[in-house]
Amino acid sequence: MATLSIKDVRKSYGSVQVLHGVDIELEDGGFLVLLGPSGCGKSTLLNMIAGLDDTSGGDILIGGRSVVDLAPKDRNIAMVFQSYALYPTMSVERNIGFGLEMRGVDADQRKRAVDDAARLLQISHLLDRRPANLSGGQRQRVAMGRAIVRDPELFLFDEPLSNLDAKLRVEMRTEIKRLHERLGTSIVYVTHDQIEAMTLATKVAVMKGGHIQQFADPRTIYERPANVFVASFIGSPAMNFLPGRLVSDANGVRFAAGGVSVALQASKQPVDSERPVVLGIRPEELKVVGRDEASVEGVIDVVEPTGPETMVTVQVGEQSIVARLPPRFAGRRNESIFLAVDPASVNLFNPGSEQRIDI
């Protein structure tokens, strides 16, 4: 177990800078998810923590010890790769024990450690097989076994679930969470899947273009996104964005746009009236109400029942928004619909900088 500190870490390839001064602090036993679209620099950052890539500047500390000048083998980390990277010429047993073998652990002790790890991951019956004779899920377990057997200070996961089918992915996600709670070792986990980030992380770093967009716990990331990118990247269906303006009068502050009038909770006064803003509403925060209570008026465009809920696309003036409504929603296309939203749940963004505005 160890803390992880990433301090102003930069990376350039020639004149192209791919990471611009990243700062991250992970508590002992924490679960950090690096989340972002392809090419955002998350895997590069992970490789630099592992020592597989050199840093171009800044410092990385694992358990308070700077590791940037250490070889990967001396950083006391273990890594699970997207492709599992099992050694094809070795049996499962030797794959799991390879790290111990390299560190000169004697055969008996190695066998015990491998057996323990195999039992924990329920792969004891596979120890004699070669990786080629395993299914995707089994390979994933062996890769995890190889990581946990060494009892490292820090686990690194590089999109470990993306090669699995949907059902197995959910299963393994739970398994990883269970493993983390059981072992208590700090984990850095790279993914582009926001569900994995939300379910697993104690801290999420949302990245884009080599910059950290927001670094916070999953709830904060979801409920109070730092900018439009984070807001739109997290959540499915994505957050609705409505451009409009702030209106401040005797009744308080509200957001106004064609067909929309949402009362806002303003903590600071005075509010800059007529200021253009973008309103962000999560689809599940919208509720069907009577005309009198409505803050959003629109016309139903598409109704998509998914079973546990119904996705309704509503045309509001020029804009189109999605509402996540109860399963038995009875509305039809082209009917009018009236929606209300909890003022505490909405987000405001600056239309120019796309940064969050707190009023």
Add this chain to the structure above:
Amino acid sequence: MIESKRRRRVIANIATYFVLATLSTFCIGPMIWMFLTSLKYEADIVTQTMQYIPRRVTLDNYVAIWTQSGFPRLIANSLVVTFLTVTICVATGTLAAYTFSRFAFRGRTKLMLGYLVMRMFPAVMMIIPLYVVMRGVGLVDSRFGLALAYTSFLLPLFVWMLKGFFDSAPKELESAARIDGSTRLGAMVRIVMPLARNGLVASSVFIAIAAWNEFLFALMLTTGQGSRTWPVGLQLMVGEFQLPWGVLAAGGILSILPVIALFAIVQRTMVQGLTAGAIKG
């Protein structure tokens, strides 16, 4: 309709077999002829009417070339030179190929291209400068010198072939090994080499055969019995006034035996190596 389809297929099959049989005759025919000649008495070789199948069989030619011409020495020299060439190529070429495959360094592409360009020049162009260099360092007429000369034109081929095999070994495996406690070199030896084993065998066999059969460099760079290889030795047996066909044929057969033996041993591995990546594994 079905009838005509079947007929077309039969005709296509016959044509295929005809082409294959013709090509095989061209490839194997001379070897069979050489083998048959080696079993004939000298008097039965040059006759008025061609004798394809010998009426009388003798092993005299084999006895003659083995006991009277210093042929064992030639074969031994060839074995030593081939062994040295393969050893130097494997030792240096493996590291070079791995470096080309894994590291991005300044001038990498140019260097790789340089390796190719070297292969484009005919051997005749290189031979005089090479001779001068070898004489300068005192390596003319030595087996080591000959092996070095072979390395000069076989190493690029070896590196290019092996680089392909290294390229196809996933990089993540080495990353995993390096995190598990290996150094880069350790990861290469423990993880990548076993994966590229078939490719390594295939490339080494290519080098071995090329070194074994090489004639021009051996002719120029060896002068005495001490380092002369079999292709040169056989050629020198062709005298001004006599052409000992039977003995030459026996020599030819003896000299391809090691190659056949080598193929028999590594055949499976080599075919796997050469077809690796041809289908998704």
